[in-house]
Amino acid sequence: MLKIFDLSLKLNGFPLEKARRLLLEILLVPEAQYESFIEQKKKEIVAFHLEHNSFYRDLAKDFDGNWESLPIMRKIDFQRPLVERLSDGYTPKSVYQNKTSGSSGDPMVFARDKMAHALTWANISRRFGWYGIDFNHSWQARFYGMTLDFIDNKKLRLKDYLSKRYRFSIFDLSDDALEKVVDKFRSKKFSYINGYTSPIVLLAKYLKKKNLILKDICPSLKVCIVTSEMLFEDDHKLLEDQFGVPVINEYGASELEVIAFENTDNEWIVNSETVYVEILDENNKPVPYGQEGRIVVTSLFNKAHPFIRYEVGDFGILDEKSTAKKPLLKKLTGRTNDFAILPSGKKPAGMTFYSITKKLFDDDGNVKEFVIRQTQKDIFEINYTSERVLTETEMKHIEKVMGDYLEPGLQYIFNRKDVLERSSSGKLKQFVSLVRD
Known part of the structure; x- marks a missing residue:
């Protein structure tokens, strides 16, 4: 054939x-x-x-x-x-x-x-x-x-x-x-x-x-x-x-x-065959297996273009059982550019919001997809598609859980959409912060 x-x-x-x-x-x-x-x-x-x-x-x-x-x-x-x-x-x-x-x-x-x-x-x-x-x-x-x-x-x-x-x-x-x-x-x-x-x-x-x-x-x-x-x-x-x-x-x-x-x-x-993966701390030093850091990758065979200690933009953890020939990715923990900045100065990863909200939304299967946008330090837009509009009680419950987990005094704006905006490639970027440090 x-x-x-x-x-x-x-x-x-x-x-x-x-x-x-x-x-x-x-x-x-x-x-x-x-x-x-x-x-x-x-x-x-x-x-x-x-x-x-x-x-x-x-x-x-x-x-x-x-x-x-x-x-x-x-x-x-x-x-x-x-x-x-x-x-x-x-x-x-x-x-x-x-x-x-x-x-x-x-x-x-x-x-x-x-x-x-x-x-x-x-x-x-x-x-x-x-x-x-x-x-x-x-x-x-x-x-x-x-x-x-x-x-x-x-x-x-x-x-x-x-x-x-x-x-x-x-x-x-x-x-x-x-x-x-x-x-x-x-x-x-x-x-x-x-x-x-x-x-x-x-x-x-x-x-x-x-x-x-x-x-x-x-x-x-x-x-x-x-x-x-x-x-x-x-x-x-x-x-x-x-x-x-x-x-x-x-x-x-x-x-x-x-x-x-x-x-x-x-x-x-x-x-481990064609690339070399490092997990680095904020000082660009390798962290021990089991600890979180930035994922940095070297392409070992690409001679046309250098990708040497290239930061891909993600945080992750290598498993403690990793070896040189068989490294194991224990967890991906989010992207380096997806951190929120709260009024208190805390900087939770965007995936924190996404994980909490996802658990809350998935209770009855009403919400299909959602995206969280931080527009100001204390304001978060939650855009979602759903079978029906979220009730006032549901929104208040989400606000309370988010406040308990993060910090009080944050505002949440819920926007029901027919379709969520995707990137030109079709990816859904689940958390976006418009706030800069």
Whole structure:
């Protein structure tokens, strides 16, 4: 049978077979030697970019040979034309390039050399293979954003078809639209679901309301893989109950690749094959396993463009059971730019508000989705979609619980919406603060 996924990569110049051989070599490095292997790869990628990349040489001018003297790279560092950031011998036409969605700030154009891109896909394919998914033959139900431009949309649809994907619109999540989604599952043999958490959760809520199990409707379905947005435990259970298949948490960044992926033992395994992940404190020092810090990632094989000690914008914790070869992500705790500033000076993470409100809203299933916006230090807008308007009693109860948990004297404005505003990529940003320190 024709392997369209493999063929498409090869026709575009990505050396997939060579990448698979390299990945196998990495996987065969014994645990006892793995820390030394990673240290060598870190030295090699830094030496390469210091010699061949003037952009990185300028950033790392204070490097003294000690890894911790290397600068922390941030998105703001990349706000210049891509051609100025590429290593010697690479051009925009000779690399894979794309851009981030901009959901956590300004979009950023990035690049990978063709070998690094092939290695990325070899590693992603391996992880999906844990669940019987083969990109060459398995049909994907895709819940990502899409362009609304007519020509670009047709191109995307063709690309999806050749990649064995069917893309659902996530900009209309009404009951009528979700019924059409369910009808598509009745008529097509999907192997897996992949996409943003929030629209997939809405699909599960719709199925629950209709007393339907997706696996009964689509017996070929094997697994659901959610990404890009926080998956809470109660939503995880809802998805598994209504889909009838395992629900897997993926964590990654488009400019890098998959950073962590749940295995069949429910361990959130950090990618240690092609990236190096650090958890740092406010002084850029590594924290011990089990402690929270900023997630910083180094791409070990991307020679076209440096991502060395790159701050992805999230807080997380590595499990105490982590090893060099098998680091485990214990928890994602929120984004670095999602902190509220209260009148007292307290700075709770935005996910604190979201977690509290979610538990309150989920009591009867009335509220479908919501977004919290801090407009002033003491004022929070709670925008929500629902079957019915929240009652005065419900709003007062939410205000009391929030005040008890955070601090008294805060004001909450509830706005019922027909549709919540999403980013251009389709992501739902659940907490936004317009207040600056």
